Amino acid sequence: MRKIKILTDSTCDLPKDIIEKYDIGIMPLFVVFGEENYRDGVDLQPEGLFKLVKEKGTLPKTAALSPYDCLGYFREYIDQDMDIIAITISSKISSTYQNALVAASEFPEGRIWVVDSQNITAGEGMLAIIAAKMAQEGKTPQEIVTKLEEIIPKVKVHFVIDTLEYLYKGGRCSALQNLLGTALKIRPIIGVKDGCMLVAGKTRGDKKKALNQIIDWALQDKQEIDFNQVFVISSLGGEEEAVYIKDCLSKVLVDTEIIVGLAGCVISCHCGEKTTGIIYIKK
Known part of the structure; x- marks a missing residue:
């Protein structure tokens, strides 16, 4: 072979x-x-x-x-x-x-x-x-x-963006259109389903609430995470947020490898600076 x-x-x-x-x-x-x-x-x-x-x-x-x-x-x-x-x-x-x-x-x-x-x-x-x-x-x-x-179909991706501008102007997430009028009040959490980006959730207030939401979602799946591996990816400027997420996850997912990485240029073009997400695969 x-x-x-x-x-x-x-x-x-x-x-x-x-x-x-x-x-x-x-x-x-x-x-x-x-x-x-x-x-x-x-x-x-x-x-x-x-x-x-x-x-x-x-x-x-x-x-x-x-x-x-x-x-x-x-x-x-x-x-x-x-x-x-x-x-x-x-x-x-x-x-x-x-x-x-x-x-x-x-x-x-x-x-x-x-x-x-x-x-x-x-x-x-x-x-x-x-x-x-x-x-x-x-x-x-x-x-x-x-x-x-x-x-x-079992790959889970959720990320929190710092500004709506990049995703909206890039046209990769049309659902954001409905949020533009309330951009200062609503912070969308972006997910991926069936190959498309969508608004998976919304939080009000500061960004940390949204970060805690995606942490909670991951921990709810703690018994279902496959391959003992979770990725935390951030775009430039989101490094501290990535460390925060890793620390939160590590306290519960003690036997899981948590890998922190930096988003490349193409992904960054669509999400902007200070975007941070969690990625894993469910069993």
């Missing part, structure tokens, strides 16, 4: 040490300021992203991987006689999945398996970790993809 290479895109928000540990390949999406394109995590880091936002006085756009981009990443490993499992950001949020399918069709059948994570950030990244572990165990591509498809 050929060696299997696990690829995912840069919206997975996995820390560098985990990417290296599991030999996961990263395909960067793009951040676009006018005519200038930046590869997420390669040409542009979050600090540089928000510096450009301030300098230019405008919010950037993001762009998916094109079929041509995917073709290049796939060919690199096919030429090494490896099979590929490529896990992408939700197809309802980005065209990366469809473009990866187009690219995969250029190679012999069965060499490239493209999986729609139906999720974002570490909700996608956790699938890549599971796939990489299974590949190391000698599982076949079919076995890995079947397992991922079983897990995908």
